[in-house]
Amino acid sequence: MNRLLLRQLKRATQLEGEAAVERLLAELKLRARTESFPSDMNRFLLGVGELLERVSASYDHHERDVELHSLSLALSSEELEAAQRELLRLSRSDRMTQLWNRGYWQERLQEEFQRARRFGQPVSLLIFDIDHFKRINDQYGHPVGDQVICLVADVLRTCSRQVDICARYGGEEFAAILPGTNEDGAFHFGESLRLKTEALGFSAGEQAVPFTISIGVAELDDSFPDAGNWLVRADHALYDAKRSGRNRTCRSSQSPR
Ligand SMILES: Nc1nc2c(ncn2[C@@H]2O[C@H](COP(=O)(O)OP(=O)(O)OP(=O)(O)O)[C@@H](O)[C@H]2O)c(=O)[nH]1
Known part of the structure; x- marks a missing residue:
């Protein structure tokens, strides 16, 4: 008016x-x-x-x-925001296991490296892969291999803490960043993952499909120049676990440098 x-x-x-x-x-x-x-x-x-x-x-x-x-x-802007959040989650996730994917995990690795350097908190890395996985694929077929990957991912998801950052790193390889955890804690976590995986008892039809994992852990220490080097240290520990017979957890601090 x-x-x-x-x-x-x-x-x-x-x-x-x-x-x-x-x-x-x-x-x-x-x-x-x-x-x-x-x-x-x-x-x-x-x-x-x-x-x-x-x-x-x-x-x-x-x-x-x-x-x-x-x-x-x-309402439509809420829906749009929800769709954007979902898209972001999808772009960071591994389709098969719903764990984080390698790209996002590597971003988080850089962040956690910087955070730990800044605040001096302990943080450890854990890398593991399924032993003789090629044999599982060859003997039982690729779909069974995929199921084994998903079972191992479930063990990792259920054993980890909310703050842990767990990813399928590639193929049958997994990685986790464990904030606030020193090497003893990471070793303990690795052993519990390993024992739970060994006890899974999966079967394909009539046949039991045994599988185990080998694990390398590395706590970040001042001598690591960057996040890439930290990853290499955990990888070396994983390599030690493979070389010394598989189905075991090895510590980076006990690896020959
Ligand atoms: N089913 C399935 N197989 C995969 C996938 N990604 C990689 N692989 C297979 O995983 C196998 C890995 O083999 P290797 O790298 O030789 O390792 P491994 O047989 O586990 O031997 P070790 O690690 O030395 O114990 C290869 O045959 C890949 O084709 C996947 O998404 N699904």
């Missing part, structure tokens, strides 16, 4: 906005019914009253429309 009219209304009724319009309507209706008003004036006032009511109803209707549209806009 135009501002001049609203100002006049306020002056006449001592009220503002909707309350002022309502007071005016009530007043018009009352006066239009009194005998002292000439009948054509009555009709005119009733007409003005109806017009004002219609304008006010249509205003309410539009206001409701605006509210509904704002609500649906808010």
Whole structure:
């Protein structure tokens, strides 16, 4: 409604906005019914009253429309944000196991390296792979190999803490960053993963499919120049575990440098 009219209304009724319009309507209706008003004036006032009511109803209707549209806009922006979050999660996940993928894990490795250097907290790396996995594929077929990969991923997921950053590093190889964990803790975690995996007892049809994992752990220490070197140290420990007979956990600190 135009501002001049609203100002006049306020002056006449001592009220503002909707309350002022309502007071005016009530007043018009009352006066239009009194005998002292000439009948054509009555009709005119009733007409003005109806017009004002219609304008006010249509205003309410539009206001409701605006509210509904704002609500649906808010909803669609929420849906958009949820879709973006889901896309981001997918771009960071490994399709087969739902663990983090190698690319995202490597980003986190850099971050955790910087964080540990900055705050001096212990942090360890754990790398492991399934022993003689090629034989599992060759003997039982690729789909069984895939199932074994998923079972090992489940063991890793269920044994790890919420703060641990676990990934399928590639093929049958896995990696985990363990914040706040020293080498003893990482070794202990590795051993529990290894024993749980060994005890899984998976079978393909009638045939039991035994499988084990070999693990290397490395706690970050001041002598590692960068995150890449830290990874190499854990990899060396994994290599030691393979070389010394598989199905075991080896520590980087005990690897020949
Ligand atoms: N089923 C399946 N096989 C895979 C996948 N990714 C890699 N592989 C296979 O995993 C096997 C890994 O073989 P190797 O690197 O020789 O290792 P390994 O046989 O486990 O031997 P060690 O590690 O020395 O104990 C290869 O045959 C790959 O084809 C996958 O997603 N699914």
